[in-house]
Structures are given as structure tokens and as C-alpha cells.
Amino acid sequence: MPNFSETKTPPDKRLQYETLNSDFQTHRKHKAFKDNLLVIFQDLESKIIAFLKNEFEKFKKILKKENLQSLVKDFNENRCSIKEAALDLTLYFLREMKQNEAADTLEDDLIFIHQLKCSLKKKYKCVFEGIAKQGDSTLLNNIYTDLYITQGCSEQVNTEHEVRQIEVTSRRSESQEIPVDCTNMFETPEQDKEIRTVLTKGVAGIGKSVSVQKFVLDWAEGKENQDISFIFPLPFREMNLKEKETQSLMGLITQFFPETKGLNLTRRNNFKVLFILDGLDECRLPLNFDGNKTWSDVSSQVSLDVLLTNLIKGNLLPSALIWLTTRPAAASKIPPDCIDRVTEIRGFNDAQKEEYFRKRFTDENQAKEIIDHVKKSKSLFIMCHIPVFCWISATVLQNILDERRSNDVRNQTGDVSKTLQESNTEDTPKTLTQMYTHFLRFQIQQSRRKYHGEYTLNISWDEKAIFSLGKLAFHQLERNNLIFYDTDLEACGIDVSKASVYSGMCTQIFKEETGIILGTTFCFVHLSIQEFIAALYAHLFLDIQKQSVFVQDSMKQEKHGTMIDLLKTAVDKALKSETGHLDLFLRFLLGLSLQTNRLLLRGLVTQQDCSDQIKKEIVQYIKQKFEANLSPERSINLFYCLNELNDQTLVKEIQTHLNKGSLSSGDLSPAQWSALAFVLLTSEEEQEEFELQKFKKSDECLIRLSAVIKTSKRALLNDCNLTDKSCSALATVLGSDTNLKELNLNNNNLQDTGVKLLCSGLKNMQCKLEILSLSNCSITEEGYKALATALRSNPSHLIELDLTGNDPGQSGVKQLNDVLQDPDCQLKTLRFLGAAAEEACQYVTGIVGKNPLLLRELNLSEHELGDTRVNQISALLQDKHCKLNTLM
Incomplete structure (x- = not known):
């Protein structure tokens, strides 16, 4: 009997068998796959269609602006490759169907607008108390208070110094003015009037940039102005750094807002875009509206000056809205025919000034005491129209009260009830110069305590640093510049790499700001602080160089400058200034010449050459200037100068005449006429009637x-x-x-x-x-x-x-x-x-x-x-x- 188990298949036959078996298995699987393919694709089709229908429904609601914010937020938070694929598919077929407007709108809402809003929300949601690098951030919505904004007139541009404008503004009645809601800057009661370009004026520190910040944040959070598709805030202080470069409008936008790369602003006729050009007064571009060529291409490169002038004029992107902010003196840089509406930020009225101090101090008695003190000095109370000055006054007066109470406790006198009005004239500021001198001392003390642990009342001055900072303040004031760059600091001997040391030393006086895109800028917290530091520099320069700052660059150098020469030259230069840009500088310069004020700066300025004779001579020199038939603005500033010098003779003379009722028949000198105007303008009572x-x-x-x-x-x-x-x-x-x-x-x-x-x-x-x-x-x-x-x-x-x-x-x-x-x-x-x-x-x-x-x-x-x-x-x-x- 044959043994089958031992029978072997030949190798070639076995290979043939395995091949046939493999083919059979493959054929069977392929047949099964073919049999199931229809079912698979039916299921796949239903899932894709269900998914796309769901996405299409969202896209449709977005295009209909139904629940827009929530849908866009959901899309971006749950964004994944498959959702992006659905969007790409939808955009592709919409454009194949020639529905370009719907495709563009959908793309903008889901990608560009959302990303821009997220970026702006992150940038603008906080404000910094103190210096941006060192201060504590606070949510803007928690502290923002509406500012008083009024409608102005574009026919007249005010070129007076800001303090003079504040003095006039503080006497206005709000019932006489048309208030403007910041959120409705481009809306007016006249429905037929189209507003494209708005110019908002306001003095330094009045709240222009904060108003812009609030406007942008409300838009980014979906609260206000949702009819605007895009908002692009472009600060002049950062654009200045690009003045020598050529670029397109789209290139400029992409530099500031990288998330908009690929955006085409011209593809939709109903596109509503707002450009906010913040800080026109900080602009170092020529803005040659008459000489620049016409330009309308958003994609081609050209100089920044040509770009901005054509954007403002409406040649470039004519459908765009433009909002410019500026200090009043710089408003003339824009031709009146380019402006559709002028508004003005007025800051605090008299009631709001008091409200500020009451909110600032939890101690009601302390708040009342400070309010009473500030109101006793007309010039101080007028300056409190500016929120920044309210802060300066509050800082100084609170520090004086706190130090006095600390001294009383240490001396065990128990006399903590002494008020500001009962204290020595030396340590309680009653003039602008005294207030700013105390402010400087306090800020230096604060920085010494913070960085060096020094708690002594005597101040250790860094003369070299203050001199360099003063040089910067003075020379930039002469050029009417408020924003400084690396080259400006280097020209004054300030090492840019150590600029933060200056801002640290002076805490709330000089600050360094880093732009998100274009670099670092420097400035003083407020124009008046720059003017004070510039006046201090003039005295330091005279002490050290024995020359006047006004002749240092002259071919004819004075070997021995004197205090009286410096003061007289400053008076003359201030009177010649058409814009009054040296008015407040002059007040500070004269105030710092008094021995009582220089004692506060002991160790920094010398005590020599400040005799009573110098005061008498400069007072007489100022009084002689009234004979030149000055304008009311110049006359009034000279009276404030006399006030800084503690000279009230002309004012008292006129007040005597008024009390006696002897003015109607007497002939007054030009100086007395000016004094009369000053007395009437600065009286505590509002001038209801003039007879x-x-x-x-x-x-x-x-x-x-x-x-x-x-x-x-x-x-x-x-x-x-x-x-x-x-x-x-x-x-x-x-x-x-x-x-x-x-x-x-x-x-x-x-x-x-x-x-x-x-x-x-x-x-x-x-x-x-x-x-x-x-x-x-x-x-x-x-x-x-x-x-x-x-x-x-x-x-x-x-x-x-x-x-x-x-x-x-x-x-x-x-x-x-x-x-x-x-x-x-x-x-x-x-x-x-x-x-x-x-x-x-x-x-x-x-x-x-x-x-x-x-x-x-x-x-x-x-x-x-x-x-x-x-x-x-x-x-x-x-x-x-x-x-x-x-x-x-």
C-alpha cells in the first residue's frame, strides 16, 4: 500500500498551486469590496452632505449677519483642517458661480475680521498706570469714564498755546455746545450729510488716545460700530520711523497687522474701512497736500507722505473713513476742505474736576481739603481741566499731607489736623512752578526709595542725567516735537541702551514706549512736564556754562551770561511766538528764578544771582511790554508770569479801581487795560453780563x-x-x-x-x-x-x-x-x-x-x-x- 504522507508535490507544481490560491483570494476580496462599495459611498455621501449642510447653514447665517459674533468665534475656536476644507470648497464654488461678493464677505468675516478683532482686543483691552514697562495693567472697561466731546468748526484752527485754550475753555457753558458721543463719531443729526473724515482736537493729556482705545475695543468686542468691516489704528509716532521708505498701503497695513496678509481692500464696493491716524501733532512727515502727486493704487509702492496725503484726500481708497486726532496747534496740517467734521475733547468741567479728586481719595476730608486748596489758585484750578494735571496735583498734595502727618507722628506733636492752607508757603504749592517742582522732587524720591532703598527727605540729584534730559526737552520744544527717537536722544548725550534708566529715575516724567511693529519711541508724560524740564535745563545751563541757552549756538558767544539776560530774552521770544509755544515755558522759567523755588531744588541749581533786585527788574521789564498794545492772549500770559513771580501790583491796582467804581471816568494805561481784562477773565464768578x-x-x-x-x-x-x-x-x-x-x-x-x-x-x-x-x-x-x-x-x-x-x-x-x-x-x-x-x-x-x-x-x-x-x-x-x- 502506498504511503501518501510521504508523497511530496514537485516544487514547480506547489508554486503554481499557491499562486492560483492567492489569485482566488484576491478575486474574492475584490468582489466583496465591489459589492460593498455602493454602501460605503452612500454612507460617505450622507456624512459629507450632512457636514456640509451644517457648515453651509452657518455660512448662510454669517452672510445674513445673524448671530455673527458667536458663529465666527465658534468657527475659529473649533477650526480644523476639515472645516477649512469646507470653507475652501464653498469659496471655490461660490466664485465659480460668479458670486464673488458673497465669497469675499464670507472669507473676510471668518478669517481676516475675526483675526484682526482678536489682535486689537488683546492690544487695547488694558491701560497701564505709570510706565508701560513697569506699571500695573488695568482693564480699560473697568476705569474708563466718558470724556466731554463737542462738535467744533473746521473754519478756524486755533494756534494758541494749549494752556491759553484751556483758560478760555474752562469758562464756557456746556449748554452752549453740541455734545458728541465718541461711539457715533461719524454720525450727525443731518442724515443727508455724509461724514468721511473726522478731525478730533484736544490738548496733550486730555484723553484723545484713550478715546481711540475705547472706540477700537468696543468694535473688537462686538459692542459698537459693527457696520464697519475693518479698523486700522495707525499711530503717527510709529509711522515716523518709516518716513524714508517706500511702501504700498496694503504693505503698510500688513506691517502693523500681519494677520491681514492676503486681504484685498478694493474687491468689494460696500467695504467699510476706518483708518485711525492717531497723534497728528507727533507727525514728522511734511504732509505736502499741494505738492504731492495723485495716487490711487493700494498695491504699488510710493513714499509714506504721498500715501497718507492721498488717503486723507480720498484719492486712495475713497470709500474709507478717516479719523485723525491731534493737538489743536497741529490741526492746520490738514487742509479744511479735507475735513468733514471737527470735534474737540474738552476734558473735565469744573464739576468733574471735583469729582475726580473725590474718587481719587477715599478720605472725604482729605479730598475736600485738596479741592479747596486747588480752587484758591485760579491758574491751578484752570489747569485741572486736563486729567493729567489733576493727577499731578493729587500726587503732590497727597504726598505733602502724608509727609506732614508722618512728621507729626514722629515728633509726637499730634498736630495732624493742620491743613494745606495753614502750612508754610514754601512747602505748599500755590503756583504752577511750585506744583511742578514738588512733582519732580516727589518722583525722584520715589525712584530712590524703589531702586536704592533711600528714605531720607534730602534728595540726591543725578545732575548729569537731568541735564541731558533737560537738553532733550528744550531743543525738542523749540522744534515743537513731543515724540523722540534714538537719534534725538543720542544728540543730547543720552545712551539709548540706558534710556530705561532715565524713565526709572524720573518715574512719571519721561517714558519709553515700544511699538508692536516699528520700534521704540520716547516722550514726556505731558507737554507741560517737558516745558518745565526745559525751563529747569535753561537754569542748569546758565549755572554750568555761564551762558544763556538762547545764545549757545550763536556765532557770538557770551562769556558771562546773567540771569536777567536769560529772563528778558525768554520774555521777548515768547511774545514773538505766533503759536504761543513758549508761554508756559516762560512761566516756569520765571518761577524758577525765585529763591523760594530754588530752595526746593537745593543741590541741583545754585542759589546765587537770584536777588530781589533781579525780581524787581524783570517785573518792571514785563510791565513795560504792556505798552506795546499786545493781544489779549499775550497780555494774559504775562499776568500769569507776574503771578509766578508773586507780583500782584497791577491786579490789585485795578481791583481797587473796580471797588471804588472809578474806572468809567479814568484813562487807563495799556498795562492797566490788560490788567482789567485779566481780572475780569480770572474772577471766580462767571461773567454772565458785560456792561x-x-x-x-x-x-x-x-x-x-x-x-x-x-x-x-x-x-x-x-x-x-x-x-x-x-x-x-x-x-x-x-x-x-x-x-x-x-x-x-x-x-x-x-x-x-x-x-x-x-x-x-x-x-x-x-x-x-x-x-x-x-x-x-x-x-x-x-x-x-x-x-x-x-x-x-x-x-x-x-x-x-x-x-x-x-x-x-x-x-x-x-x-x-x-x-x-x-x-x-x-x-x-x-x-x-x-x-x-x-x-x-x-x-x-x-x-x-x-x-x-x-x-x-x-x-x-x-x-x-x-x-x-x-x-x-x-x-x-x-x-x-x-x-x-x-x-x-
Whole structure:
């Protein structure tokens, strides 16, 4: 019997068998796969379709702006490759379907806008108390308080020094102004007016950049202005570093906001973009609006100056909104025709100043004491209009109180109830110079305690560091620069690598800021601090170099400069400055010349050459300057200078005259006229009414006191022998930012020439005069025509007009008649005598008939109307729309 177990298959046969078996298995699996493929793809299709339907539904809601913030946030938080693939697929087919706008909107909302908002939210959610590098961050939303913002006028650019503007602003009544909500910067009551470019003015430290920060944060958090697609804040202080480079607009945006790389701003017509150009006053570009070429390509490179001027003018990305912020003196860099709206940040009003101090101090008695002290000095209280100055005052006065209490405890006197008013004049600041000197001392003490553990009352000054910092402050002040760069510091002997040492030494005086994209800048916390340090440098330079800072670069060097030469030169230079940029510097310079103030700086400045004789000489020199017929602004600053020198002789002289009531008959010198204006402007009581007869009935008196009229609500100038000479000054007042609501010029020989001058102010849109009395002013046909033109230009402000006793003639009546028929005209009281009876009645029937909602009072008492005209007027009075309630 054969043994089958031992039988072996030949090798070639075995290989053939294994191959056949493998083929069979493969065939069987392939058949199974083919049999299941339909089921697999049916399941796959259902899953993909369900996923895409879900994503499509989200995309559709995003395009419809339904629950936009939540959906975009969810998409980005749960973003993965498959979601991105769904978006890519959707975008691809939308564009294949020629639905480019939907594709662009979807891409922008899900990618660019969300990423930009996240970046801006992270950057703007915190503010830093103190220096950005060393201070503690605080959430902006926890501490932000709305600032008072008003609508301004683009026709006038204020070039005065900021402190002078604050002095005028602090006397304004808020009821006279149009408030603006920061969140609605591009919206106005006039729905037909399109706002593209807004210029917001405000002095240094008033809150411009914080307002911008709040605006951007609210947008990034989805709270406000969600109709805006993109907001790009571009600070000038960082753009300055790119002034010599060429770049495209898209390239500039990408440098500041890398997350927008790939964005195409021009692909959608309904794209709403806002560029915030913050800190125009810090701009070092020429901004040559007239000379730069026209540029409209967002992708091609050009100089930054050409880029910005064309962006502002609207040649480049004309649909974009532009918001510029600036100090007032720099507003003139932008042509008025490029600006659609001007707003102004006013800072704190008087009530808010007190509120600030009460919030700042938990001790109610301490807050009241500090408020009382600040209010006793008019110049200090005025400066508290700036939030930064409130902080300086609070810092200094609280430190004085704390040190006094500590000393009392150490001396075991128990006299902790002594107030600021009862303390020595040396250690309680009553002038600006004293306040800033104390502030400098306190900040140096703080840094010594923090970095060196020194707790002595005597200060160890770093003379070299302060000298270098002062040199920077002075030379940049001369150039009107507030922001400094590496080269500026190096030119003053400051090692840039050690710049943080300076900011540490002076804590809240000098600070270093690092831009996210473009590098490091330096600045003083506030312009007034720069001016104080610059004035201190002038004294240090005189001590060390024995020369005046004003002649150090001159070919003719003084071998031995003197204090009096320095002070006199500074007075002259300040008076020659058109912008007043040396006004506050001069106050500090003069204040630091007093021995009492120099004692606070013992160890830093010398005590020599500061005799009473120098004070007497410079006081006399300043008084002589009043003889040059200075402008009210320059005169007032000189009085503040005298205040820093503790000289009140002129003011007391005028106050004596006022108390005796002897001003109306006496002839005053130019210095006394200036003193009179100063006393009236700085009085504790608001100037409700100005009556010229109390002083002197003359054009000269009116012109010299025009600054006082500007701050008054009512000006009674009747029966004062005024001529057309006064009308030019009054026109300037009417066309400015003034409180004036009522102007009485009755019984003055103004004639047509005077009325024409007056009308140049009346037609200014800044003018808000409500009551104008021109009775018996020798006005004829030409004067009436001028009034008609003025009312046509600015019809909405005047509600009462008295023209009795003038002779307008038939043509003059017709001119006024045509204007008053305008529905925009708000005139409600008209006193109109002197015309012929027939002309007057034609006038009355025309006005009341065509605009029955207009007049409330009409005086025709001296006219012989006749039965026919009386019947006509009676019929008009029966009109249900007629509001006339007084007829004489």
C-alpha cells in the first residue's frame, strides 16, 4: 500500500498551486469590496452632505449677519483642517458661480475680521498706570469714564498755546455746545450729510488716545460700530520711523497687522474701512497736500507722505473713513476742505474736576481739603481741566499731607489736623512752578526709595542725567516735537541702551514706549512736564556754562551770561511766538528764578544771582511790554508770569479801581487795560453780563475788553458812542467759540459800514448769537442787505432782532423779507420801525402769510396802517398755524 504522507508535490507544481490560491483570494476580496462599495459611498455621501449642510447653514447665517459674533468665534475656536476644507470648497464654488461678493464677505468675516478683532482686543483691552514697562495693567472697561466731546468748526484752527485754550475753555457753558458721543463719531443729526473724515482736537493729556482705545475695543468686542468691516489704528509716532521708505498701503497695513496678509481692500464696493491716524501733532512727515502727486493704487509702492496725503484726500481708497486726532496747534496740517467734521475733547468741567479728586481719595476730608486748596489758585484750578494735571496735583498734595502727618507722628506733636492752607508757603504749592517742582522732587524720591532703598527727605540729584534730559526737552520744544527717537536722544548725550534708566529715575516724567511693529519711541508724560524740564535745563545751563541757552549756538558767544539776560530774552521770544509755544515755558522759567523755588531744588541749581533786585527788574521789564498794545492772549500770559513771580501790583491796582467804581471816568494805561481784562477773565464768578458803560464809553475800551465779551453771555453795549471801529472786534468775537448769546448795540452810530463788518461774524457757522439789538444805529438799505446775506448764510441761530429807528428803504425791506420766508429761519421776535406804512404792511403780510410758524412778536406801533392793511393782518392772525401772540 502506498504511503501518501510521504508523497511530496514537485516544487514547480506547489508554486503554481499557491499562486492560483492567492489569485482566488484576491478575486474574492475584490468582489466583496465591489459589492460593498455602493454602501460605503452612500454612507460617505450622507456624512459629507450632512457636514456640509451644517457648515453651509452657518455660512448662510454669517452672510445674513445673524448671530455673527458667536458663529465666527465658534468657527475659529473649533477650526480644523476639515472645516477649512469646507470653507475652501464653498469659496471655490461660490466664485465659480460668479458670486464673488458673497465669497469675499464670507472669507473676510471668518478669517481676516475675526483675526484682526482678536489682535486689537488683546492690544487695547488694558491701560497701564505709570510706565508701560513697569506699571500695573488695568482693564480699560473697568476705569474708563466718558470724556466731554463737542462738535467744533473746521473754519478756524486755533494756534494758541494749549494752556491759553484751556483758560478760555474752562469758562464756557456746556449748554452752549453740541455734545458728541465718541461711539457715533461719524454720525450727525443731518442724515443727508455724509461724514468721511473726522478731525478730533484736544490738548496733550486730555484723553484723545484713550478715546481711540475705547472706540477700537468696543468694535473688537462686538459692542459698537459693527457696520464697519475693518479698523486700522495707525499711530503717527510709529509711522515716523518709516518716513524714508517706500511702501504700498496694503504693505503698510500688513506691517502693523500681519494677520491681514492676503486681504484685498478694493474687491468689494460696500467695504467699510476706518483708518485711525492717531497723534497728528507727533507727525514728522511734511504732509505736502499741494505738492504731492495723485495716487490711487493700494498695491504699488510710493513714499509714506504721498500715501497718507492721498488717503486723507480720498484719492486712495475713497470709500474709507478717516479719523485723525491731534493737538489743536497741529490741526492746520490738514487742509479744511479735507475735513468733514471737527470735534474737540474738552476734558473735565469744573464739576468733574471735583469729582475726580473725590474718587481719587477715599478720605472725604482729605479730598475736600485738596479741592479747596486747588480752587484758591485760579491758574491751578484752570489747569485741572486736563486729567493729567489733576493727577499731578493729587500726587503732590497727597504726598505733602502724608509727609506732614508722618512728621507729626514722629515728633509726637499730634498736630495732624493742620491743613494745606495753614502750612508754610514754601512747602505748599500755590503756583504752577511750585506744583511742578514738588512733582519732580516727589518722583525722584520715589525712584530712590524703589531702586536704592533711600528714605531720607534730602534728595540726591543725578545732575548729569537731568541735564541731558533737560537738553532733550528744550531743543525738542523749540522744534515743537513731543515724540523722540534714538537719534534725538543720542544728540543730547543720552545712551539709548540706558534710556530705561532715565524713565526709572524720573518715574512719571519721561517714558519709553515700544511699538508692536516699528520700534521704540520716547516722550514726556505731558507737554507741560517737558516745558518745565526745559525751563529747569535753561537754569542748569546758565549755572554750568555761564551762558544763556538762547545764545549757545550763536556765532557770538557770551562769556558771562546773567540771569536777567536769560529772563528778558525768554520774555521777548515768547511774545514773538505766533503759536504761543513758549508761554508756559516762560512761566516756569520765571518761577524758577525765585529763591523760594530754588530752595526746593537745593543741590541741583545754585542759589546765587537770584536777588530781589533781579525780581524787581524783570517785573518792571514785563510791565513795560504792556505798552506795546499786545493781544489779549499775550497780555494774559504775562499776568500769569507776574503771578509766578508773586507780583500782584497791577491786579490789585485795578481791583481797587473796580471797588471804588472809578474806572468809567479814568484813562487807563495799556498795562492797566490788560490788567482789567485779566481780572475780569480770572474772577471766580462767571461773567454772565458785560456792561460797557461801567468802564468807559469808547471803541478803545470795547476793543481792549473784547476777550471779556467773548466769555460773557450777554453784552450790553448800548449808548456807548461806538462806531464801525468796534464792529470788526465784535465780528471776531461772534465768529469764534464764544458764550455770547445776546448783543445790544442800540443807539450807537454804527452805520452801514459797521453793520457790514458785524455781519462777517454773524454769517460764520460758529456764531450762535440769539438776540441782536440794532435800534437807532443809522442803518440804511446797504446795512439791511448785509443782514439779509448773513441770515441767509446762517439762518438757524437768531431768534430776536430789533431794527427799530432805522431806514431800510423799500429794497432793504424786500431783501430781509425774502430771507425771513425761508423755513429754516428761526426768528420769533421782530421789532421793525422806520419804514413807510405800505412797505411795512407788505412785509408783514408776506412773512406771516408764507411762514406762519415764524414770528411770536411784531411791533408796528408807529405805522398808520389803514383799514385795508389791518383787515389783511387780522385775517392772517386767524390762521391756525400763526404763532404771533404779541402785536403792537
